[in-house]
Amino acid sequence: MQILQEISEVLQSGNGEKVAALTKQAIEKEILPKDVLDKGLIAGMNIVGEKYRSHDLFLPEVLLAAKAMYAGMDILKPLFLKDGIPTLGxxxxxxxxxxxxxxxxxxxxxxxxxxxxxxxxxxxxxxxxxxxxxxxxxxxxxxxxxxxxxxxxxxxxxxxxxxxxxxxxxxxxxxxxxxxxxxxxxxxxxxxxxxxxxxxxxxxxxxxxxxx
Amino acid sequence: MPNSNEMFNPRPVLKFLDDSIIKKIITEARSILGNLGVEIHNKEILSMLHDHGAKVDMTKGHVLLTDDVIDDALKKTPRSFKLYDVLGNETHDFSGYEVHFTPGSAALNILDSNTQEIRRPTTEDYVRYAKLVSQLQNIASQSTAFIPADVHEHISDSYRLYLSLLYCEKPVVTGAFTVEAFTVMKELQVAVRGDEDGLAAKPLAVFSCCPTSPLKWSEVTSQNVVDCARFSIPVEFISMPLSGFMAPVTLVGTLVQHTAETLSGIVISQLTKPGAPVLYGGSPAIFDVRYETTPMGAIGTQMIDCAYNEIGKYLGIPTQAYISLSDAKQLDAQAGLESSMGATLAALAGINNISGPGMLDFESCQSLEKLLLDNEICGMALRLTKGIQPKEDFPALPRFEELLKEQHLLISEHTQKYLKEELYFPGPVIDRANRPRWQDEGSSTLLQRAQKEVEKLIEHYAPSRLPDTIKRELTKIMSEEARRCGMSDLPRIDV
Structure with a gap:
């Protein structure tokens, strides 16, 4: 979905405000919160990790991307009230x-x-x-x-x-x-x-x- | 207390000479030119110098250059000039203490990327080189770095320029091996710019023109100076005195000879066409009397380079030198130390066009892997020239309040703004990993990392944006020249 791709991209650029805004939009479009998390936020962070390993991104850019991810997570958290937000552990x-x-x-x-x-x-x-x-x-x-x-x-x-x-x-x-x-x-x-x-x-x- | 913002120039500058010794060296050089003179094996030039008042002996091909003639030429010499890439964008400002790096040029051999054995280069090697240099951020121009051996020797000079103009957008440091070759090399440049006026307005290449030590000009090189001047094509004079052999053993004595030979070139150029762009350059060396070699990595050689650059600056002329290269035979520690010492000294001295990266073995062997490493050395040297200066560092208190609050400044706005401007981050050829990570990534040697990165960059090459119509015109000119020399076809290339 286009919007999940956009979330991934703005997350990679470290823009927390845009990540939050797009996450809200995705929810309004009734995209499953788990998909927003996995295919938007986590997918973006995985790319950031790969780019960091290949020296295409530096540590500050990774941290900014992580901060942008938290901005998206804050929107998603209330939607996972029952079981809590899914994590890797x-x-x-x-x-x-x-x-x-x-x-x-x-x-x-x-x-x-x-x-x-x-x-x-x-x-x-x-x-x-x-x-x-x-x-x-x-x-x-x-x-x-x-x-x-x-x-x-x-x-x-x-x-x-x-x-x-x-x-x-x-x-x-x-x-x-x-x-x-x-x-x-x-x-x-x-x-x-x-x-x-x-x-x-x-x-x-x-x-x-x-x-x- | 002085106002630091007004008075402080952060650029560090290296100086070996003071004005009094520079004046003395120039005076002695003038005395040599006036009393002993220069041999010039070119009747047209001798005749022109005679018309300007020089004392010429046509039968001996000899000329005495008086102070009047020299002063006249120096007055006409431009204080600066610029270079432009194939698309017409400005890339070089040869003025003041601006420094630009270019690969060492005209090697006979290449160090094979895979075997690291020396061999004659081919068209394919040259294309790989052009693709690589187009992506090296700290190498401002391409040079015609080596001589492809798979074309007729009569076109080996123009053919290098042809390939360079096809594959890489950066301007070119080059040279003609014959008088005839100049014409086609000029035509190739004119094809890129559209016409001769366009080329004169936006120079695309610098031609190296070399006197022969001591105090001689061959017909070919002196004619190249004249031909370049006529079309306002920039020239770098490459005087090559050898301390203790074809020049006095002392550095000052060598500088006197270098000054005399370079001034004679300036006279030829400026009396041909006042204002023709020139670089006060050279490739002097000490002579190693143990090995009968001319080490470019010798500290004495590098000191001569930096010092004649000071003389050029004193005369108000932009400068060039063959420095930041090595005499090692492989990409080893000697290659790194000699090249980095040279690049550092040259950058600090403010040599405007620094020729050398990639070169090994007394200017006879180019290595793409070394060129990649040298690109990093150049990056470090360029950072050095920017010196240390405050960047929103005063007052310091807010930054430290932020540090104590956040516990780090990794994503501070100040860090984001200045990180890449303030700190130089080299590419993967320079090992900055901790030992476990280095081991995890294969415990690679510098050579292995360089080989990998060279192949990666060549693979990711984006073709030159020079319009296809011009590329076709270049190929037409080059093919005609090849046929003239008896080659029915040029080696196949994929543009």
Whole structure:
């Protein structure tokens, strides 16, 4: 449908006002909200992701597109009152205990929301207990942990140990990221994935969900 | 405290010479031209110089150029001129400290894109080159970068220009190998512009004309200077003194010789036609007495280039140099370091036409992969010339309030407005990925990335917008010239 294509295009250009206006128009034309979401907003963000990977778009343009997507989502949310807006899954995000560096984690959260995930961002200095309790309570499928310091990256293992102790390892997947960590470290501590940048983290989380 | 907005010029400028030493070099060069003179193997030019008061010995082909003759020529030399692409759009302003990059020209060989082995280039290589250079943002003009070996040698110069005009819209830095070739090369340009007046009003190509060191002009190159001047086709003088061999070993001594040879070219040009556009150029080099070679990547060579550019600027003439190239045989670290050092120095010195990108091996081998890398080097050098200047940075408080509130400035209006103007982002040939991403994307070497990108750009080439009628006219002119040289058909090309 033409209007869904238009929503995708204005979203790619980062124009939130137009995305909101076109989303309203689409609903008025009685297009199913799920189609507006999947074939307009999410489709646009997927193209943005591809263009970012191929260097045709830069990070600020991706963030603006994500912001434009939220503008469209705000229109759609009330229409999904019963079951809530469909998402790709719920992810709990946080910078680990003792660490207040949250720039990378924030970027990943923005990218995840842009890709259609439901993100609960616990912020920084998050304890293992808080990660695990929130994930269980909110039925999250993935915990994303970030650290900038070699002294705090060890906390990531404590989160995974706690998940294991609670019998949740495997049911709730884990992904880690941040300057001092690596794929080798992820394997060493038993994390399910390692994301080397925000877009890669989104891709990894999608793959983790597919494996279930 | 001075008002910074009024007084600060952000453009960084590199200088090796002060006015007193420049004056001394010019005085010594004039003394050489007046006392030792120049050999010019061209009776028509000698006769013309005689008519203008120069002391000419027709039997020896020798002329002494007096200060009066030199002053007369310098007064007539244009202080600036412009170039225009095949569609007539202005692309170059040769004035002040404006800098423009162009590929190194007239290589005999090409480094094969796949094998990275040296070989003679063909028409197909030239077409690939033209398609590539048309998309390189930091390379302002195309040069006739190498010589296709699959056509008769008598048309190898005009044929390059023909292919360039067909495939790429950018103006061309070129040159004629014979007196006769000039005519057809002029006709090709006239076909693009419509008539000779149109070509004079909007120059399309710059012709390199080279004196022979020390202090000689062959019949062909001196006649090329005259022919270009008659049609107001811009010339760049390419004096090539070799320090310690065919020139004094000192940089200043080499500069004296370069000045004398270049002034002699200016005299020929301006006395032929006052106001004919010229670039104060060159391709001097130090002589490496260990290898008997003329390294273009040598720091001494690059210093001579920048310094004679200062002399040209002192005389009020726009400048050119063969700099930002390398003597390496492959796209290796030496190729990168010599080219980037040259491009950086040249850009800072304000050399108006910088020839070199893509070139390896003492100006004898072009590489498309190196040209792609050099395009990035040029982009960085061009950014450097813009210097550092405030862009809505004062007062700083609101920006920092925004930062603390939003926690980042990635989508700030200020960022959106200035991101791509303030920061230079190179293409994929330059590795900026973190190690895991680099590994994820294939752990590619610079050469592999360059090869991939070259093929991608060639594949995405959009044909030149030059009207088909003109393209057909160019082919008609070139085919006739080929037949004149005994070639019944030109190599097949797909325009």
């Amino acid at each position: 719920r992810v709990v995000m946080g910078t680990v205990q003792g660490d207040i560096h949250d720039i990378g984690k924030n970027l990943v959260s923005i990218m995840l929301r842009g890709a259609g995930f439901d993100v609960i961002d616990l912020g920084k200095d998050v304890s293992p207990k808080k990660f695990v309790e929130t994930a269980r309570k909110e039925k999250a499928r993935v915990i994303g942990m970030s650290a900038l310091l070699t002294t705090t990256m060890v906390v990531m293992k404590r989160v995974i140990d706690l998940l294991r102790k609670e019998g949740l390892q495997g049911k709730i997947k884990t992904i880690i990221g941040g300057a001092p960590v690596s794929a080798e470290f992820a394997e060493q501590i038993g994390a399910d994935a390692y994301g080397y940048d925000s877009m890669n983290s989104v891709d990894c989380i999608k793959r983790l969900m597919e494996k279930e």
